[in-house]
Amino acid sequence: MDDRRRLARDDEEPHRGGRVRAVFPPTQPEVSLSRALLSPRRIALVGASADAGRLTARPQRYLRRHGFGGELFPVNPRAAEVLGERGYASLADIPGQIDFAYILLGTEQVEAQVAACAARGIPVACVLADGFAEAGAEGAALQARVVATAKQAGIRLLGPNSMGVINTSEKIALTTNAAFEAESIPTGRVALVSQSGSMMGALLSRGAARGLGFSHLIGTGNEADLTTGEISSLLLDDPQVDVVCLFMEAIRAPDMLAEAARKAHALGKPIVALKLGRSPFGAELAASHTGALAGTDAAADAFFRAHGILRVTMLEALLELPPLVAGRRPPARTHRAVGVMTTTGGGGALAVDALGVRGIEAKKPDAAAACKLAAAKLPTHARLLDMTLAGTKPDRVMAALDGLRAAEDTDIALAVIGSSAQFRPQDSVAGLVEAAKLPGKPVAAFLAPQAEASLRLLAEAGIAAFRTPEGAADAIAAYCSWRAPRDVVARAAPAVAIPDAPDEADARALFVALGLYSDAVVMQEAPPPALRYPVAAKILSPDIAHKTEVGGIVLNIADEAALREAAATIRARVAAGAPDARVTGILVQPMAKGLAEAILGFRRDPEVGAVVLLGAGGVLSELHRDTSLRLAPVSEDEAREMIAEVRALTPLSGWRNLPRGDLDALAKAVVAVSRLAALDGVREAEINPLIVHGEGQGVTVADAWIVRA
Template sequence: MVNALDRTVFEALFEPRVIALVGASSDERKHTSRPQRALRKHGYQGKIVPVNPKSREIFGDRAYPTLAEVPDEIDHAFLMVPAAAVPEAIEQCIDRKIPVATVYADGFAETGPEGRRAQEELVAQAREGGVRLLGPNCSGILSTNPSCALSVNAAIEQLDVKPGPLAVISQSGSMTGGLLSRGLGRGAGFSRVVSIGNESDLTVAELTDWLVDDPATGAILLFLETLRDSERLAAAARRAVAAGKPVLAYKLGRSDVGRSLAASHTGALAGADEVADAFFRAHGILRVDNLETLFELPALLAKRKPATRHRVAVLSTTGGGAATVVDRLGTLGVEVVAPTDSVVDALADKGIAIPRGPLTDLTHAGTKAEVYGAVVEELAASDHCDLVLAIAGSSAQFQPEITVEPIIKAAERGKPLAAFLAPHATAGLNRLAEGGVAGFRTPESCADAVRAWSRWTPPAETPEPDLARLGAFGEELAALGGRRPNEAESAALFGALGIATADAIVLPNAAAPDAVGKAVEYPVVAKVLSSDVPHKTDAGGVVLGIQNAAELADAVRTIRRRVGETHPDAVVDGILVQRMEHGLAEVILGFRRDPEVGPVVLLGVGGVLAELYHDIAVRIAPVGLDEAKSMIDEVTGLAVVRGYRGLPPGDLDALAAAVVALSQLGSVQAPAVAEAEINPLLVLPPGEGVIAVDGLIVGGEGQEAP
């Protein structure tokens, strides 16, 4: 544990010697009677102290009217009183110097502003008195070694929980029992299970950090509705990777709700789901899409760290069964590799002929243990793949010695090995579990697990801040005096970061169009210049392809009229006249500070249809050059500048450098900027760089993002 105080709280939470059940009931129909029964059923060896002013004894345990009258030193108080009575109960916990109190009552932050204020007051009271809080709105905890089933959850009371290496932290109290039952149904064993509730004090991040140091825990499973205390969760996840304890997350929230609140396209594109993926990727957390995968994947990851390559070799005794997984792997972008000539030749020397395609189909030949065993052994020994996916048909159900036993033997070589049993083969799956092999019951969870493994990378290294560029950027920003920059001022800010912008001149409101003169070469584009009009095209504030002074004069009048109609209250600084630029591709490059995880950088297909295409890559900022290049590779639409089908390549080095430069706004030394976006950023031919032709910056130097 990090320090002695953390160790004290951890032990009081999961391994208490004396538990006070405040509000315990002798009525078996009430939830408040359940923790006492659950503790006894699961073999709790400590002392249970019911606290209820109306009872002298509950279920055989001596009851006391108040905490003050309990003669024992109490480690953990489980508070089952109404929300209005919780502050008084906390005060009694403070008086008794109880390290941890779990608050079952709801009616706090989840109910709205008034409930949030009550929760904040409760936390302040507890912290001042030295009491740590789990909850409120929390169903409790389960620990298996030593046993402590301190929960109002009916599933925890009734299920026979198998001890094992999996720890579960759930932000959903109602799902805690469901997760436990699903895991037990797949043969999983558990070390700790926590319903975290409102996370008013103890958080997912803090408990994850502690569980990294828990000898009973081998993997940490998170059921998340949101991300809180992301900085500590990131640090905990990185420690977990180093300790060989994978952190797996199932996170809700794939909807678009709330994206319209952002000022830039970047805010709309980098929604909660994309940002969560970027956060997980950056810190070595595996995200799964199926609940079953949470419990079936850990065996594949046991005592492993992220690999540098993720090539998958597949063999099967059922063509159709294999296709149900391999088809999904293809759509998920997993690299499935064919056996090499050396593998084929080595097996031929043993009298075994296998196909040379990506699927080693042994539908007929593999019905013999010596054949299936030889092939899976050869694949496990070969360096052309990094994971072997072994698929078995009916033999797994009726003749496990043909496929299941050879799979277990091949797994002893140490290479990651996953097995999907196409039939309902409980005995075969149990045998795989006994042998320490990850066995999957459905093609969906199998493909999901392999996908998650294939995207599991070491935590990203944070690049050093570019102090020279950040200093120049800060000077430009400070010169604005706290005013939100318009497009011309934003261009100067991007220039300070080293990102080139198109030649332009500002035509003041009182100036005639011919004042442009020869400062900018025709053809030009004219745009309204106003920090109050972030989306100029939507406001009618842009005219393209202007060929001469006469057309420019018409454009200026048109822009002023349209913007006056669409944004009558906008402060207009003038008209920006900019040289028309052309490139091989338009990209959107953006930065924003996400309220859950902090700074992120985004790259995608740009232009006015950026939100429609939604073809993006998102990372936690800042990023290094290698990560920037991986973002370019990830955006499908950028194939047009990657040399796709003979198309002329773009200056990808310059594009990657621009991503790195903008991402520097995420450095702790960077000035405060809420959002920054270049859209479009034009990609030019190799050696010619990239050029920004439109952009905005929001929320710098004390400004508030709209």
């Protein structure tokens, strides 16, 4: 990003030297944030270059190229004229009010220019340069000073590291993104908020290639002040916006994004997100199994699901999903199933296979669908309604889709179109377009060939059309996972004091306060009386999370003499394996055997906040990675959903006549642990394993761990 740091070198040198103290006179009338940010009419370009080939000349060139009719004020102390427009030596020299200042100077000059914006009372300032919080401690300190100056003056700051603001309907191309060298920019009813400036141009060009346009494109960069959530909320108020798409590298200000999601649901304007970081390589692993399992992208997934944000994983799907959900609300329930018709056998099979990989079933027609299909003399017996020989005659396609949409056990009707989409675009999509006009479940299309004309026709008709079966499956899986934002019931925090260095006994006391009984005692020298043998003995230490790794556990101890010997053995092993660990005693508990072992954990995720995790338990929990995650706290219904999502717990439901487990007790345990969200003093907590007994026999806390916040 060196180009952004060295934006001003040759012909622009406003304000060299040390920090500038801001002065805040009320120099202009108040302008709403929405108008100043999204629809500015008087724009200052601070550091605008008189050399049309330079990066810092682009905003002025692009604004005029794409028809901006407002006033521009290039600030350049060395040029009386900048690209045919009057130049100004400083912001102070510009007459009248200014809605928006785009600061195009290098990093070291930004602080002075934000102070100058403050002196003029400019409502919004955007910073292009990088080298701030993302660059280390010095950059973070600079960013903090810039934000403080802006806040003191009432300025809203976009960036740093922002490629600007585009509003296509108002012909505002206030950006340095090279994609706007294009002669024309298609407009649309989808707004894009992107933390990556370069991806704004990539998505713009990919959309334009298939007839899809955007209403707005906003680059948020570092989000030092204005965040994805707050900007999304502003965009939702715009009558030109039907869907808001997010390209995210991180979830910043999750409360604001959650608030925007609730607003989106109320207005019937869906939010679709693509967030990076699905790979575990970038995940921060904590000391507990829960940290290793929940410290990945699973927490972000839980956040999006809880707040009714559709999440896709592919760039193509971010473009292609919006027409499928525009004007719709989350279905009351989904079947994770699709009715598929095809005019190409191989293409249809590709789609069915890709859907299946994502857990979406291509269903055979049910009774309602079969009745309609039979009346139209179409096949009714297969997962794939193959119309290869019938072709894409509009009336036949309409009849097929009408029949598939009548099914009561599917969510979407998908049409897979073969070579006719390439060579006969009008004929191939006509039936699709007419079918989609009728009320009912969504209709979508996967075009097997390269068929740009058909893609454009479908885009004009507002029909979701996919270039690849994988993109179709990604988008349809997002739709089938779409739910209304959940209602969160406030739950009281447990009344318990947590020591500075808690061990397992302290963790168990916390879980007892949550209602999870713990049959364990602490042993120092002599074995406690009245134990129920056989027992397990474990080292007690605030420094040892995984006791098996240091030989800190002995199981199936038959009597008191064996317990004395086991305790001595444990202490010796720990002294050798973890010599610096603080030892607070030996924990002794009766051996317990159940039908299954689960891991039940809690963690405060650095991006989204409190989460609760349920998964396959035991020492191999990280290896299996068979888990379910939700934002905490959860309701009992959500807890039961989590249980159903963990494959290892399926036998507890009586699968294939196996003994039923106490799923009621397990659900209550999940709810109880999720209440830790109200206890600020806990960063992580875990029961692993939690032993699940037979129906009506409860659960047993076999091992516990907590980490203070």
